[in-house]
Amino acid sequence: MNQRTARKAARRSVGSVRRTCAPWAEPGARPLVEFCSVTKAYGEVTAVDRLSLSIYPKEFFALLGPSGCGKTTLMRMLAGFEAPTSGDILLDGVDVTAMPPHRRPTNMMFQSYALFPHMSVWDNIAFGLKQEGMARPDIKARVEEMLALVRLEALARRRPDQLSGGQRQRVALARSLAKRPKVLLLDEPLGALDRKLREATQFELMDLQADLGLTFLMVTHDQDEAMTMADRIAVMDHGRIVQVAPPEEIYEQPANRYVAEFVGDVTVAEGTVTGIAGDIVRIEAAHFGTLEIDEEEGRARMDAPALVALRPEKLNIGHDEPPQTVNKVRGEIWDIAYLGDFTMMQVKVGGDDGPLVKAAIANRSRRMERPFAWDDIVWLWWDVEAGVLIDP
Amino acid sequence: MRRFGPLHMTALAAGLAFLYLPMLILIAYSFNASRLVTVWGGFSTRWYASLLQNQPLLDAAWLSLQVAFVSATIATILALLAAVALVRYGRFRGRTLFSGMIGAPLIMPEVVTGLSLLLLFVALGLDRGFWTVTIAHVTLTMCFATVVIQSRLVAFDASLEEAAQDLGAPPWKAFLTVTLPILAPAVAAAWMLAFTLSLDDLVIASFTTGPSATTLPMRLYSAVRLGVTPEINAASTILIAFVAIVVVSASLVVKRELVTRP
């Protein structure tokens, strides 16, 4: 019994990360940004559909979704470049819905960086401060502070076309931070960088956000970027928010099939609930046989259809049949993709018309005793904690 | 892959020769000492000297430069506004008519434009002269200038202006501090195009001017009708040299800009 209580406590914070900062969960927290039933329609097309969302101070918030899901429109409405068709946008308690962009206390880092080509790095960073009518010595001090922050002191006199991609990105960042915006908007901030640089920059951005205590709102289609950097992620689809949660929860407890399939690899088994015993739910699924998963009580109803999401890294694969009676399936290897750190297998289960199940094995040693090959008959099995019930 | 071969070279040389030989011949004969245009009488600059004595021609040139300067300036300002309206305002009432009016003068024969403007000036009872020619030239050249600025504005990255607004610049200021400086080469090119078109125009000026104002092309035209003279060769050479210097130096500036902005 003691063990079960401990397990339940662990369940409450899904995944392996414990958050020190979670302003959205604090009682009495006042949101910094509020979208209140915001709709944006372009003629027949609805880009954002009656969407409500609150973002809290000091959050690193990511809007994640495929192109055309409305995430960029949502951000541009906060910046003031688009006016909502209906609904209100509040910033720090003030209704900014009709406020023109140049009056809003938000700043944006553009996807293309939008650096002014005819101005030096210094003038680019000073541009916003000059608009404020800030005194000359203050501008100088602030620009130098920003240049130091992004480590570009030596390049202050350069023009944007004389900079590398990474340097341009840092100028764009410095320019948008110079005015100390209440919210910094990042539109695909790392999209134009190559992979190595992107990874390094991700952590720099996170450190910067934590050090400055600013609120960041990021738009991205790259799930890795969102997972790495964001405190919370809103997954969007067709102008609506499907799930808002910290990255671990998005991954381990996706709200529905769309989220499960958009974030990471997943196999979804479709079946019917045949038994509920405490928090163990038993499901009969075509091609998969009997599945048992550990779920919160009340999540499942007897005889109801159920979807079980199985992440590849949570599946075991072997040539021999495992001893357990449930949560196992036999299949044939259809595809092997060696990816270095792990190998992704596609296993056809339940005959030729059965589904392909993805299973990943970590390559922990350089050799394997019985390596897998195409057409091998293998067994997949998993733990009662591996699967998760999701909505359709 | 076939590269640039001798056949290509020949085509290029022949094409450029066709474009430039007539003008080079004209320039050469402007330095001919002989009055007989076909007979080479040795090198001389006497026709340039006599050009300086030709007061009516100089007056006409001065008038043309004034008309060209004023009309190009007004036309460029109007063209800038028109291009902004066409590129930025999306759909507005009367857009079809507006873009039609911008495009129509490009295909309108000069004789028709000239005739119609003259009839307007007569109907309004305006005294024809410097200002009627200038108005006519503005109307003609602003359409060409609009096309030049418009093509640059279409390619303009709108997020630059948005960034300026995002950083606190009101729309008009964002346009003046960001868009206009970046557009400057196109605006300059539009002005130059308007200037040379005005300087070059014979037909519209002939219709819309009055007895008090005779432009350079009108003077040249009446002289040319009487035949080839070394003096006109000299005047032409000066005009060709003037245009060549301006265009080549302008293209060098633009090219440098292109090179520093890969």
Next chain:
Amino acid sequence: MSAPPVAGERGRLRAGRVLVLALPYLWLAAFFLAPFAIVARMSLSDSARALPPYAPHWEGLSRLGAFLSALDFENYALLASDTLYLDAYLSSVRLAAFATLLALAVGFPLAYAMARAPRQWQPALLVAVILPFWTSFLIRIYAWIGILRPQGFLDAVAQGLGLTDAPLGIMNTDAAVLIGMVYSYLPFMVLPVYAALERIDRSLLEAAADLGSPPWKSFWTITVPLAAPGIVAGCLLVFIPAIGEFVIPDLLGGPDTLMIGKVLWTEFFSNRDWPLSSAVAVVLLAVLLLPVIVFQRALKAREGSR
């Protein structure tokens, strides 16, 4: 942060936009649209020996009925009945079409060679082709007078080489007009064709070669179809101004050279028949609008099919 005067802001923005649009709009309405309306009306008036030499059928709205009943199409009837005008139109179209084909024949190889030239040459070549366009039209025509006239440069060269004793007699013929047109409008042909050719991805030709197409075949099956929009644009840019041309037929053409721009000029300045020249202008514009509308339709259809 205090709430800004939002409503006033939006209002100012709208006022600014109206101002930006109004200036060029009103200018064109006053100096392009209104004059053309006057031309259309004038073409329906009777000519008179006076200054201004026409009898307007217009004394205000109150006499609209009288005005309408007095309108007549006698100028247009004259245009249709007098073969001079019909011949002038046909001859203009014929000369302009010939000039267009010649310009294509001269311009295409030049544009093709430019597109194939080494990258670093291309800006200079582009300037070289544009430069003549910037120099005075009149001067360029004048240069050809010096070359083509009897005892001019061409005769001198031909006789110097012993090819002929007699003058070649090109001046003041339709041939001279064609040469002048091709020369004047060549940049209009070369630039769009070059732009279209330059855009063609060279790997397309490599792909065609890789798939077994010989170069001459690739030229017809790949290069020409992809350059077609540029070729059509170039042809229109030569054809349209050529039809209404006045200076070239006047200076290089002979007494037999009949072009509608010249007829209009003569009717206006020599015969002082303003109503008739207005009618000529209206018909001329109608003739010109046709190819433009066809081209725009085709362009739209092409875009629509993508």
